[in-house]
Amino acid sequence: MKSRHSSDVDNASLAGFDTRSGNLLERLLFNHRPWVLLLCLLATLFLGMQATRIELNASFEKMIPTGHPYIVNYLDNQKELSGLGNALRIAVANRHGDIYDADYLATLQTLSDKIYLLPGVDRAFMKSLWTPATRWVSVTEDGLDGGPVIPDAYDGSPATLAELRRNVQLSNEIGQLVAFDQRSSIIYVPLLARTSDGQPLDYAALSADLEALRAQYQSDAIDIHITGFAKKIGDLIEGLEQILLFFAGAILITAGVLYAYTRCLRSTLLVVLCSLVAVLWQLGLLPLLGYQLDPYSVLVPFLVFAIGMSHGAQKMNGIMQDIGRGMHRVVAARNTFRRLFVAGLTALLSDAVGFAVLMFIDIPVIQDLAVAASIGVAVLIITNLILLPILLSYLGVSPAAAQRSLREEQADSGPAQRHRLWRLLDLFTQKRWASVCVILAACMAVAGYLVSMNLKIGDLDAGAPELRADSRYNLDDAFMNRAFGASSDLFAVMVRTPAGECARYDILRKVDALDWQLRTLPGVDSTNSLALLNRRMLVGLSEGSPKWYELQNNQAMLNMITASAPRGLYNESCSLLTLYVYLTDHKAETLTGLVEHVERFAAANNTADVQFMLAAGNAGIEAATNIVVKQANREMLFWVYGAVILLCLITFRSWRATLCAIVPLVLTSILCEALMVWLGIGVKVATLPVIALGVGIGIDYALYVMSMLLVYQRQGASLSEAYYRALVSTGKVVMLTGVTLAIGVITWLFSPIKFQADMGVLLAFMFVWNMVGALLLLPALAYFLLPAQPRADAAGEPQPGSHEEATPVHPKPQVQQRSARAHALTSD
Template identity: 70%
Template sequence: MHSPDRSTANHAGALDDFDRHSGSLLERALFNHRLVVLLICAVLTAFFGWHATRLKLNASFEKMIPTAHPYIANYLTYRSELSGLGNAVRLAVVSKSGSIYDAKYLDRLQRLNDDVFLLPGVDRAFMKSLWTPSTRWVGVTEDGLEGGPVIPEDYDGSRGTIERLQRNVERSNEIGQLVARDQKSSIIYIPLLSTTSDGKPLDYSALSAELELLRTKYSDDVTDIHITGFAKMVGDLIDGLQQILAFFGVALVITTAMLYGYTRCVRSTVLVVLCSLVAVVWQLGLLPLLGYELDPYSVLVPFLIFAIGMSHGAQKMNGIMQDIGRGMHRVVAARFTFRRLFLAGLMALICDAVGFAVLTIISIKVIQDLALIASIGVAVLIFTNLILLPILLSYLGVSKVAAVRSLREERDEDAGLQQPLLWHVLNLFTQRRWATVAVLVSAVLAVAGFAISLHLKIGDLDPGAPELQPNSRYNRDAAYLTEHYGASSDVLAVMVKTPDQGCSNVDTLMRVDQLEWELGQIPGVEATNTLARLNRAVSIGLNEGNPKWYDLINSQNMANTITAGAPRGLYNETCSLLTVYAYLSDHKADTLARVVEAVEKYAAVYDTKEVKFLLAAGNGGIEAATNIVVKKANRDMLYWVYGAVILLCLLTFRSWRATVCAVIPLVVTSILCEALMVALGIGVKVATLPVIALGVGIGIDYALYVMSILLARMRAGDSLSDAYRVALRFTGKVVLLTGITLAVGVATWSLSPIKFQADMGILLAFMFLWNMVGALVLLPALAYFLLDGKKDNSRIAPDVVRVEESDRAQSMPTANLM
């Protein structure tokens, strides 16, 4: 390592002798007007802090679905005619007496039905239970077909009317749908509107709270309540945010403690944490000003911004601490560190922003909002952690003991003492033998990981709500409904568009009947229901119940008669839309894919100019469309994020060799992360799709900081080994610190009751650690083969980092530490 001239170093470190007009225009504008910058930041913090109190937390059903996809466009076009398919709540009322045919139970069900009817946001026209007039029965008597409401018109709670109710239920075809197969519970089906009667967006948190109040009110020795549906799931997610905030607090304590354990300096630790929190405050304050809300997915973004801020802040703090330890005045140390690391930090943050920004290519609003919210946070970090932190440290400096400790390895080397074992081990990867081993092991891991990642599934892999833990109250409720009802709550509906008054056309019903039969043969389809099926059932009824007549009669008059008395859920008011219901065993990606493929093939053959089979409605149809969008976006997203990162690295390093060294470790980590998802049974879905892109965007930070110093030292004439040793001391040990600290911080999320947060915690912890290992092990190994002794070194990054000042200051005596 080249030793600088001591007299030059002493001259550069003195504040009185420092040229205030040196450095870039940006540096002079900031550091020559430090007080003005601090006042502006203080005013902005107060302003954004006040606006952050106005930030709302909510969710939107429409934001969770890919509204631009043709399936969803079809659903939204006909949503008002689809009997509430889509966003709905199912409330199962269980009789503790053993049967729903009990006067106390039925009275309780009626009162609960009336309470639910008055809830804000309920689509009352399509609400359904035993007590709604739309729930009807049809039966065959000596006088022909008869029917009416399931609840007898003269119902008075007497034994006779209850027995008639039981007969009506048995003839209503509702057992397995509104009534449990064991007839010990019944469902109140509650379709929801996107807005309330006053035009405001539906508040899912408030609705969930109202449902919980009803659960509490009606859960006693007579009835028990189970609730499922998107609104309830989101409500439970929002309720769990208090625990998310607790995990945020735990992560903050862990990162603060580990940073202090590294620096042993209270003031610098507090400043790094403070500036990272200021970034979060600015971000949260900007959101209501821009008209945004937090949702259960983007609520995790502020912690990511805090984590990124801690990483960059620790780098700035470490650089200033070392320069002060060499004898520089704190103002000079802050300016020199700003010169060396601002561009590297800026490019790293731009890479972070790109990692978030590419998520906007996914046509799901909740992910696009997450991308924008995160990009705002990253932009804020440029001011709070790249500018505000160095200026604050230029005023307060660091403790004398901490500054001296930061140069311990350098002083030990000058004194001929043994270097830390970890530094010695890591430096081995700049030598041929260990570099070869690192590259070969990485190649083997990448190939094995890629083979495993081929089994990565798209969509949900678990029953119930995969966003919540399997033992959560919601998933226990969902398991109850699945166990006790023949037709599950997972429904995929096919819309059959016909001309007005054409839904009862016999030819159309024949085609619908054939599609229904084909759907019934698909594994995972438990039951189906269509107007054609009703025609078959009525045909039996008209022929003394003889099953031989279970067929579609080729009679237009008969079809018209049956259609006139059919429930509206099977067709719309203008008889221009039929609905084919497929009740699924689950909403796993494979199940949905099989059904979608069968319908697409059928439509390709039997669609005509007047009759078209359109996908898709129901929660199964919506999830199928979401899976299709996610599958396509998964690869597109990676291509875009890696393309942008490679371009930014080329602009930063001005060397394709250095870019390869920086990017290959990220690729290996991405591959291994997908393999981990396969091993843990985590599918690619809305909640996990952003993780790999975020891991790439954040992971490049480590490589940028290490490579910037490595290239600068090699440009100055150092060997690869000496250059890497300097990089380890100056930025590498902070990469090690932040990688471990952030991984430990997010690993605590694995204990969260919200499963997608637990999944994100595990995946992000893995990516933080492996990106750190890649930057400290694989990067120097690749540099041995691509950079060491290559002519390309003479052209590497002439403007990336300016280390001349650091070179001159390297051997400065300790002075001006306060």
């Protein structure tokens, strides 16, 4: 409990405080504190109700770069390429035999009919053994013959099952709809962007419906495997529901560590409360602005909470120190606001810039993430820079915590009495240690850069790298690869021709040449095209003689074969051919090699009559996405660093101080890319924002340390003294939040979602290294870049100082009350 003397000092400090002091914003806020609290309360109630409307969903169209030429080509021809974008592949396997089993076929038919009726299915292009579009073609002595694969008179009898077996052999669907071992078959399900009622396709609901059908029809005899973008997103959404547990864990960890540091329950709860209010406001604003969360932006609320905890801890620490010196809580809150608002505002603006530059990336899901994160940072300016100091001006901190803070500062009043950690950090303001630190940082930067040159764009693993290797989805994908000889990755080349001339010999000759070339590329399993069909049909029409396996320059023959060809190989007006390339995987190397080859071929063979265009199919879309991500990766860093440097220059008014703050960030970015190489993480939609976020969040640490260091240096303190006082005021909180937040995100390693685990590792790494850079490399660079300021001697005359010669002055905190204006002069 406060002593009477301490209480009198507090009251005297409040009575002697000039409420007209400070800038206009401070007076506007603190002289009208009840109104500020009322407005914040109303905003919290309103946005809390709006937050209940937030939705978690995804959109295929938002995952692709709609402005890229490949995607423009795909979207322009999308109606004629249905099924080459967002589609599901459902493999139905017979555990105890082959597909020529009456019970198996009955189950396949029922399942196919149920899937046909699901919302969002593009029913006209759905394909299975039971759909009429699945046909066989044969050459007979009377000419060409054909029909649906399932016989018209099928009744499950041995005779019709034998006829079905013959039809499958003639259908060219083995390896496509039918597995090579003929123990399973595919239900191919193209999806629409919107359901029949005009609503966006709900991937979570679709995934739940598919799982219900799997549970209903999977048995000891039947096994079901499902792959495709929609199922992957559905699994991500299901797994991300567990993120609430990780979010709650992060709150408990950060709150527990903060309480252990302050030993003040009320101030700890206020910091956590204001950070959670910021998250609530963010979630309430998103539906108001027409946004929703998706699996890639669902982690943004935690980042907002983490940033809020960092800034809130700084404000709380400053107020606690001032109260410990004897100030009234209102005076302490105003002085802390006055001292740290600019640094906090600059840091949050840097965070906002780090998020906002993501808007330059032409992928809507990343742009939505940028909007969501920018909104969160914007509300932090109110909740943690304004609301928190005002709340603390009413509630203050516990007297015991304030006195404890004062005793720790008094115990470190001289160099010999400082805590050993402060003495260790102070070594980096001296020539020897500063030189070693800078040289070591330079070596790490060079080594990290050399390693980062091997950083890959796109996925580095088969299946869905966003999910664990042992997840149900990736196990299903592995089954598809084994049973059908290729993955579900399809790359489609579009060939535009004059209307009615897609079967022209010279055009088919070019398609045939490209077809043969692509078959030889690594990662290509097989191809299919109208030219290849003509080769096969000519063999069939020539009694199966392989010497006729050639594209004949006989236009009448080509026209006849084309007329009976499946419509998926060309469109209704015969102005667009499609060359299908089936891949073994969608790894970055596979897609890059394929795209480069087709581009070279197109450049050499495109004419006014024929144009080879990229790209459709899920692999083609991913290839375009990789190109956009690769280009955006460097541009994004250029813009975020440019904006952060500009803000630092405005704040510090010193290019030297700006360099001290930026270099540690650059080192962290380089090392983060090297870590991604070491961990086998590629740069893609899920990981692209991490480095930009790391820069935006990391500058917070450097800004708080450098701002206070410059204040004390400009008052005439030596670098050693200024750095020590910066550590006492803001540096130790930088250390606290850096370690605490790293512990909070590293728990994501236990998430069932692999990309969340990857994000946790990368963010924890950047939290720690940005903290280390701000506490070690920043003062080392300051030794070489920041000249010592002249200080007054005992007679009041200024004398030159240097890093080696300046004698540190370690003022003891004054318990007696000073006027607020005098305190502002010595603090600001």
